[in-house]
Amino acid sequence: MDARLQRRIQRYGWERAADAYARHWHGPLAGLQAELLALAAPAPGEAVLDVACGAGVVAAAAARAVGPGGRVLGVDLAEAMVQAARQQAQRLGLAQASFMRMDAEQLALPDDAGFDLVLCVLGLMYVPDPAAALRELRRVLRPGGRALLAVWGERARCGWAPLFGIVDAEVRSEVCPLFFGLGQGEALARCCAAAGLRVSAQRRRSDALHYADADAACAAAFAGGPVALAWSRFDAAVRARVQAHYLAALAPWRDGQGYHVPAEYLIVAAERPQA
Numbered sequence: 001m002d003a004r005l006q007r008r009i010q011r012y013g014w015e016r017a018a019d020a021y022a023r024h025w026h027g028p029l030a031g032l033q034a035e036l037l038a039l040a041a042p043a044p045g046e047a048v049l050d051v052a053c054g055a056g057v058v059a060a061a062a063a064r065a066v067g068p069g070g071r072v073l074g075v076d077l078a079e080a081m082v083q084a085a086r087q088q089a090q091r092l093g094l095a096q097a098s099f100m101r102m103d104a105e106q107l108a109l110p111d112d113a114g115f116d117l118v119l120c121v122l123g124l125m126y127v128p129d130p131a132a133a134l135r136e137l138r139r140v141l142r143p144g145g146r147a148l149l150a151v152w153g154e155r156a157r158c159g160w161a162p163l164f165g166i167v168d169a170e171v172r173s174e175v176c177p178l179f180f181g182l183g184q185g186e187a188l189a190r191c192c193a194a195a196g197l198r199v200s201a202q203r204r205r206s207d208a209l210h211y212a213d214a215d216a217a218c219a220a221a222f223a224g225g226p227v228a229l230a231w232s233r234f235d236a237a238v239r240a241r242v243q244a245h246y247l248a249a250l251a252p253w254r255d256g257q258g259y260h261v262p263a264e265y266l267i268v269a270a271e272r273p274q275a
Contacts, residue, residue, distance in 0.1 A: 003129065007103070007128060009175065011077045012229050013229030014054075015080045016229060016231075016232050017223065018080035019084075020220070021081075024224040025224055026057055028209045029122070032150060036119070039267065045066060046116040047066075047117075048071070048072045048116065048118070049137075050073070050075070051104050052077070052121070053074030055085050056097070059099070060085075063097040064092075066096060068095065072094075072097040077103055082099045082100065082101045104123065105132040111139055113140040114145075115145055116141075119147075120137065122150055125152060125178065131194060134191055137197070138195050138197050144274050145271065147270045147272075149268045151265070152180060152265060153205075155183075157206070158263050159249075159261040162249035163249075166242050183265075192270045197271065198271050199269070199270045200270060204264055204265065204266055205266075205267060206262070207262075209261040210258065212257070213259075214247055218243050218246060218247070222239075
């Protein structure tokens with residue numbers, strides 16, 4: 001897919017998804033976010049960059065950890081996400097957190113930005129050139145600074161993965177053609193090494209996405225996720241068709257009215273070498 005088209009799909013899709021994402025994904029992703037923050041261990045006084053920050057949940061937790069003597073900058077391609085994150089930080093009284101709209105592949109930050117820690121939680125899958133984004137993360141880290149990254153894992157271990165094929169059948173181009181690429185084997189670790197980041201640890205986390213009913217499962221997948229732009233353009237007949245196909249794909253994980261859908265994440269810890 002043309003990189004410019006992919007960026008537009010992601011930007012305007014996440015603009016539409018911002019509200020639904022907050023309602024339907026913050027709970028299911030809480031375990032992953034807590035594990036990643038525990039590994040990252042943001043310390044009082046540190047400077048933290050959260051790339052693809054979404055509505056700012058991880059950035060807010062990092063801001064609490066670094067305290068008023070530290071600083072957190074969250075950046076996202078979608079302005080609606082940036083606004084949601086900014087509003088949350090204001091509600092929580094986190095003056096040390098700020099947010100800007102920014103492209104992960106071209107961070108509008110100086111070479112000597114001096115961040116102690118860079119976080120990117122489930123963001124690299126949407127970037128047309130993740131290698132460029134990783135080079136940017138390294139560029140803004142101070143020597144010895146660390147990076148904590150999370151992507152979705154192997155396609156076969158994510159029960160909701162049929163979503164993409166179902167939506168792609170209704171549109172003229174693939175929605176997320178590279179989505180599971182970085183979660184395969186050592187792919188993300190190799191990309192980090194190629195970008196000049198030294199990988200110190202990686203682990204896979206198996207989890208389940210819990211939905212109370214079919215409506216919640218579909219709202220998370222279609223209105224609050226990576227296919228939100230396509231969903232916003234479907235008429236009622238297409239929406240009914242893709243929902244039916246998706247729920248059929250989730251049938252193995254139905255429990256009464258609810259669903260417990262398996263998911264896998266890959267977490268990689270890396271650092272910028274001192275020299």
